[in-house]
Amino acid sequence: MHVMVATDGSKQSLAAAQQFMSFADVAKVEQVSVVAVISPLATVPFANELGGDRPDDPTRLSFREEANAAAGVVAAEFEGWGVPVVHRRILSGSPAAQIVKAAAEHRADLIVVASGSGGLSETILLGATAQRVQHSAPCPVLVTRPKR
Amino acid sequence: MSRQTDTEPAGTPPEELTRSITGRLLFFYVLGDVLGSGVYVLIGLVAGAVGGAFWIAFAAGVTLATITGLAYAELATKFPQAAGASLYVHKAFRNPVLTFLITICSLSAVFAASGSLATGFARYFGSIFDLVPALLVTLVFVVLLTLVNFIGITESVVVNMIMTFIEISGLVLVMVIGIIVVVRGDADFSVLTSFTAEGNPIFAIVAGVALAFFAMTGFENAANVAEETINPSKTFPRALIGGMAAAGLIYVLVAMSAALVVPVGTLAGADAALLEVVRADVLPGSVEVMLKVFAVIAMIAITNTTLVSIVTQSRILYGMGREDVVPAVFSKIHPTRRSPYVALVFSTLVVASLLIIGEVLSNVDPDLDIVGRLATVTVVFLLFIYALVIVSALKLRGEGETEDSYRANTALLYLGVLGNIVLLGYVVIDDPASLYWVAGLLALGVALYLVKRAAGGRSSKGIATGGEA
Numbered sequence: 354m355h356v357m358v359a360t361d362g363s364k365q366s367l368a369a370a371q372q373f374m375s376f377a378d379v380a381k382v383e384q385v386s387v388v389a390v391i392s393p394l395a396t397v398p399f400a401n402e403l404g405g406d407r408p409d410d411p412t413r414l415s416f417r418e419e420a421n422a423a424a425g426v427v428a429a430e431f432e433g434w435g436v437p438v439v440h441r442r443i444l445s446g447s448p449a450a451q452i453v454k455a456a457a458e459h460r461a462d463l464i465v466v467a468s469g470s471g472g473l474s475e476t477i478l479l480g481a482t483a484q485r486v487q488h489s490a491p492c493p494v495l496v497t498r499p500k501r
Numbered sequence: 502m503s504r505q506t507d508t509e510p511a512g513t514p515p516e517e518l519t520r521s522i523t524g525r526l527l528f529f530y531v532l533g534d535v536l537g538s539g540v541y542v543l544i545g546l547v548a549g550a551v552g553g554a555f556w557i558a559f560a561a562g563v564t565l566a567t568i569t570g571l572a573y574a575e576l577a578t579k580f581p582q583a584a585g586a587s588l589y590v591h592k593a594f595r596n597p598v599l600t601f602l603i604t605i606c607s608l609s610a611v612f613a614a615s616g617s618l619a620t621g622f623a624r625y626f627g628s629i630f631d632l633v634p635a636l637l638v639t640l641v642f643v644v645l646l647t648l649v650n651f652i653g654i655t656e657s658v659v660v661n662m663i664m665t666f667i668e669i670s671g672l673v674l675v676m677v678i679g680i681i682v683v684v685r686g687d688a689d690f691s692v693l694t695s696f697t698a699e700g701n702p703i704f705a706i707v708a709g710v711a712l713a714f715f716a717m718t719g720f721e722n723a724a725n726v727a728e729e730t731i732n733p734s735k736t737f738p739r740a741l742i743g744g745m746a747a748a749g750l751i752y753v754l755v756a757m758s759a760a761l762v763v764p765v766g767t768l769a770g771a772d773a774a775l776l777e778v779v780r781a782d783v784l785p786g787s788v789e790v791m792l793k794v795f796a797v798i799a800m801i802a803i804t805n806t807t808l809v810s811i812v813t814q815s816r817i818l819y820g821m822g823r824e825d826v827v828p829a830v831f832s833k834i835h836p837t838r839r840s841p842y843v844a845l846v847f848s849t850l851v852v853a854s855l856l857i858i859g860e861v862l863s864n865v866d867p868d869l870d871i872v873g874r875l876a877t878v879t880v881v882f883l884l885f886i887y888a889l890v891i892v893s894a895l896k897l898r899g900e901g902e903t904e905d906s907y908r909a910n911t912a913l914l915y916l917g918v919l920g921n922i923v924l925l926g927y928v929v930i931d932d933p934a935s936l937y938w939v940a941g942l943l944a945l946g947v948a949l950y951l952v953k954r955a956a957g958g959r960s961s962k963g964i965a966t967g968g969e970a
């Protein structure tokens with residue numbers, strides 16, 4: 354199967370990937386696409402908290418490179434797990450819409466996303482990304498939440 | 502279960518890249534940024550400085566800003582990254598102190614801009630609800646916009662578009678009023694060439710240009726989205742220059758229209774100058790209703806630009822915290838909202854204190870005009886940054902160029918440096934007191950830097966990054 358794993362650069366998104374690996378059968382996963390979405394007009398278009406391969410030159414704050422580095426960290430997890438094909442896809446636009454679009458385009462069989470502890474305000478005002486993804490995804494969605 | 506591997510070779514590009522900012526979107530982004538900021542707040546000040554011919558000041562200010570835009574377009578297509586001016590200056594001069602200074606200037610400029618925009622908002626607000634104290638309005642306004650940024654509504658392309666259309670509609674309304682007056686034959690065209698300000702008309706124009714220039718700021722925010730622009734070397738210059746030229750044309754027409762409809766003295770003395778054009782009672786229907794509608798449009802326009810400037814502030818702080826130039830706490834991201842909340846709260850506090858200090862000062866000395874003052878302060882910073890950016894563009898010629906990179910006209914760029922320096926000289930000589938404000942804001946930046954050093958964190962690289970003012 355083809356699994357699409359979304360990362361927003363947060364530790365939670367890495368934990369979501371790891372949780373999937375903790376119970377899934379690696380032999381059945383043929384390919385994984387790690388998707389990172391940049392929101393150009395946001396205050397911080399992409400916040401990478403995962404580290405990875407970042408440029409040393411401090412004036413080169415590039416949100417695209419940050420997204421690529423974060424996706425690289427998640428992709429490395431899957432490669433280490435033994436998935437034969439791991440793609441990195443850096444997209445730009447509205448996160449939920451881009452994830453759903455990419456899943457449809459690449460015929461994903463499962464989407465893995467992390468959900469924050471969405472409060473009342475975001476549920477009413479915007480809806481969490483995870484919520485929007487599961488609402489319109491073309492395939493099953495695994496939403497992981499932080500343990501309380 | 503966490504397995505850390507490094508099978509991924511360093512720097513491997515991802516297999517799929519998409520970019521989402523189209524030329525049209527960028528055009529409206531620039532137009533929205535530029536249009537909201539100045540004209541609603543400053544048109545009275547410019548009219549007062551020049552007289553009936555103040556549209557000439559707008560035309561000159563717009564031209565100079567567009568030349569600066571050419572340099573930005575050239576640099577952004579060569580180095581399509583989010584860092585803006587500090588990136589360009591760093592690339593050109595490789596001087597950490599200068600880069601840090603530019604970042605602090607950018608930051609201070611947006612702080613000052615937010616402050617003056619909030620005051621402008623309060624004036625239009627006061628024209629509808631005159632019981633609420635202006636200071637309260639400005640503070641609530643800034644806090645609300647910070648919340649909106651925290652939630653993340655600025656990301657919405659649709660909201661941006663709607664706001665831009667509302668801004669344009671307000672200015673079109675002013676132009677329509679102007680056209681009606683002309684068609685009726687009530688217009689006295691000699692106003693358009695009269696200089697009522699005392700002294701040399703050249704100086705009056707320079708004074709007006711400095712203020713009108715402020716009305717064009719906002720275009721440099723476009724450099725932030727350069728990285729996500731589709732086919733940037735073609736789209737970016739076209740959209741940036743197109744957006745600025747369109748905004749400039751609208752400004753000049755609005756300025757002419759205002760001068761034809763309302764006596765210049767009234768414009769100069771008005772709290773919210775464009776309301777006077779509506780008050781002239783040219784349009785059919787109730788003036789009262791039209792005034793309210795127009796005040797709401799003006800408030801939306803100002804809100805749009807203030808939103809962008811709050812985004813810019815926190816993005817610069819985020820970048821600086823990220824690179825350890827200021828305490829790393831500024832780069833903290835909210836776990837679910839993905840906004841740099843510490844940076845947002847801090848910049849709100851700075852803008853709020855600016856506003857409160859301004860209010861206290863104006864109680865001590867009622868003649869102190871805070872909007873004008875903050876506008877001049879912003880102009881000082883911006884002129885310095887703009888001049889340096891153009892110099893960087895010239896200095897970086899021959900570096901990072903590809904076949905299709907955009908190349909601005911060299912003679913125009915020299916003209917732009919000269920223009921920026923002349924204006925800078927004028928602003929400083931005309932209003933030396935603005936240097937205190939400049940020093941105050943710069944001191945805040947240096948304090949941030951020292952706090953960081955005193956805290957004994959990692960050795961600071963002394964170089965700043967971030968978004969751009």
